[in-house]
Amino acid sequence: MPLTDEQKVVRAAKRQMTNALQEEARAHRDEARRREWVEKGMYLTREEAAAGKPCHGCSLPVIDNLGSWPGTMHLSPEERMGYDAAEARFKEMHPDCGSHR
Template identity: 70%
Template sequence: MPFTEEQKVERAQKRRMTNALKEEARAHRDEARRQEWREKGMYLTREQATAGEICRGCGLPVIDNLGSWPGTMYLTDEQRIIYDADHERYREMHPNCDAHRWSMAGSRATHCGHCCPPIPMSREQAENIQRIFATVSERREEELDIWARTLTCGHRVEQSVHHTNREPSFSTQWCPECEITRGVVTSEKVVEAAARMAEANRRRDEKVARAEREVKEAEKAAAAARKKLAEVQAER
């Protein structure tokens, strides 16, 4: 028996809630792990990693100085054996982590995004990022859409997103009322950037018109003052 439209809507809502709760649980897991890393002092400095200290999460070197792996299609037969063995070991060490992998340039050791604390950026990387941000123009509110996002707790929060983005990209959002990260169930655009831009243009036009009126009034007053001055001078 086919589902009714009401049943389809209800099932879709349940799927969205299930996915949002899953993302929320993942965010809480990651936040708890980062807190654990801080409390246990598991983060390495850039200098410690460069000096060869092992990762405090998995025990492998952060930088093993073996050189980065070439593309898999360029591996030699010997390299392929080592490469496959390393990846098999990784799967055995992190069977249920469900996280990204990371490694350092010039190193073949692969680390787990859930188990292994990341390494701080180098000074050069930070400077490069600063240069990139320095070229970004200042925030222009009239170019931003406003989205209302319904969270798993039922609260709604607003988020501004540039109009070139189809929708907010993050699947979780901080709830200021619950003071905790929540999963996003639905996102609805409530203010179009085009409308904000039109309003900004309207306000600008009003300011220009008001300034023009003030200039005309000032010119009229100046003309009247000059006329009065001329009359006074003529009476002498």
């Protein structure tokens, strides 16, 4: 049985509320993580990263100026294997980061 227009509106509103609550929770987690890094002396500003200061977690440069990867759909199979291996190493060294390398 198809939904009525009213049911569609209610579902859309619920979906928007769910998305908003998820985004708010993510923002709170990110802010808590940033505060933790500041308290532990691990927070690295964009300026420090651009100046060449290494990551406090893995001691590798945050901005390595090695260029950027093209979109993964444009990588050859060999390039994709290298990309995936580098991504796996990053996730191993930064399990709670939530970012990408």
